[in-house]
Amino acid sequence: MTGAPLLTIRDLSVIWPGTERPAVAGVSLDLRQGERLALIGESGSGKSTLARAIAGLLPPRTRLRGGLHWAGDTPRLGRDIGYVFQDPGGSLDPLLSIGAQLVETLRAHLPLDRAAARDRAQALLTQVRLPDPAAALAAYPHQFSGGQRQRIAIALAIAADPKLLIADEATSALDMLVQAEITALLRELSETRGMTLLFITHDIALAGGLADRIAVMRDAHLVEAGAARQVIDAPTEAYTRQLLAAHMDLNGPRLVGPAPEAVSA
Numbered sequence: 719m720t721g722a723p724l725l726t727i728r729d730l731s732v733i734w735p736g737t738e739r740p741a742v743a744g745v746s747l748d749l750r751q752g753e754r755l756a757l758i759g760e761s762g763s764g765k766s767t768l769a770r771a772i773a774g775l776l777p778p779r780t781r782l783r784g785g786l787h788w789a790g791d792t793p794r795l796g797r798d799i800g801y802v803f804q805d806p807g808g809s810l811d812p813l814l815s816i817g818a819q820l821v822e823t824l825r826a827h828l829p830l831d832r833a834a835a836r837d838r839a840q841a842l843l844t845q846v847r848l849p850d851p852a853a854a855l856a857a858y859p860h861q862f863s864g865g866q867r868q869r870i871a872i873a874l875a876i877a878a879d880p881k882l883l884i885a886d887e888a889t890s891a892l893d894m895l896v897q898a899e900i901t902a903l904l905r906e907l908s909e910t911r912g913m914t915l916l917f918i919t920h921d922i923a924l925a926g927g928l929a930d931r932i933a934v935m936r937d938a939h940l941v942e943a944g945a946a947r948q949v950i951d952a953p954t955e956a957y958t959r960q961l962l963a964a965h966m967d968l969n970g971p972r973l974v975g976p977a978p979e980a981v982s983a
């Protein structure tokens with residue numbers, strides 16, 4: 719179930735340093751507590767820029783207009799907001815064991831001694847379904863597959879129990895089977911923790927299988943936002959219909975339905 723607004727975005731525009739054209743232009747959108755919102759649109763439409771604005775991850779000289787209004791205190795990245803990037807390498811230090819990275823992150827945000835942090839690290843690796851979590855604590859990032867590294871990056875992102883997790887094309891570099899597994903994991907984590915999920919993808923089918931609501935961006939603007947089923951079954955915008963048609967032609971999986979793991983063969 720989704721609840722009260724977590725974040726209200728009003729007329730937000732973002733211009734990157736050294737550029738003149740807004741990468742996000744006049745976007746208004748609400749993010750509700752506990753919901754899964756998919757942000758879709760083609761490459762360059764402004765999805766990551768919007769996500770970075772929400773996470774406070776834009777460089778200092780970025781020009782920002784309009785408002786981001788949080789319910790409660792302004793959240794801190796890493797503590798209240800978790801961010802998972804397309805390339806898990808961006809979040810993982812190749813020279814540190816997985817256990818050391820998780821313990822460091824946990825102790826930076828929570829009042830835990832080393833032993834308690836290590837127990838919590840192992841529990842997190844269990845939650846993201848990494849095989850043999852105890853052994854994984856002593857291993858290094860290069861010893862894992864791309865999908866496993868992404869599971870570890872997700873464990874790091876949720877370590878401090880954030881209220882919002884942003885998955886920015888987090889499954890795009892993975893093959894289809896692993897992509898479905900990671901998407902199912904993100905759904906499960908958001909459900910069991912009551913954590914809001916902002917899922918960014920250019921894949922409307924993936925969005926439909928995961929999200930409560932879908933927001934569609936095109937050329938820096940938000941062109942459509944609504945319940946996932948409504949956006950997919952009865953899109954109001956020609957651009958959304960184009961995105962759907964492009965996917966239909968690929969004869970892809972059903973667009974709205976149970977999580978991928980629950981679909982019978």
Ligand SMILES: Nc1ncnc2c1ncn2[C@@H]1O[C@H](COP(=O)(O)OP(=O)(O)OP(=O)(O)O)[C@@H](O)[C@H]1O
Binds near residue numbers: 920
């Ligand atoms: N670091 C940056 N400096 C300057 N301009 C940027 C930067 N990052 C993105 N942009 C510009 O902002 C616009 C929106 O890009 P953005 O990455 O937000 O789109 P996107 O929809 O997330 O695309 P993709 O799916 O390829 O990541 C593009 O014109 C892009 O060139």
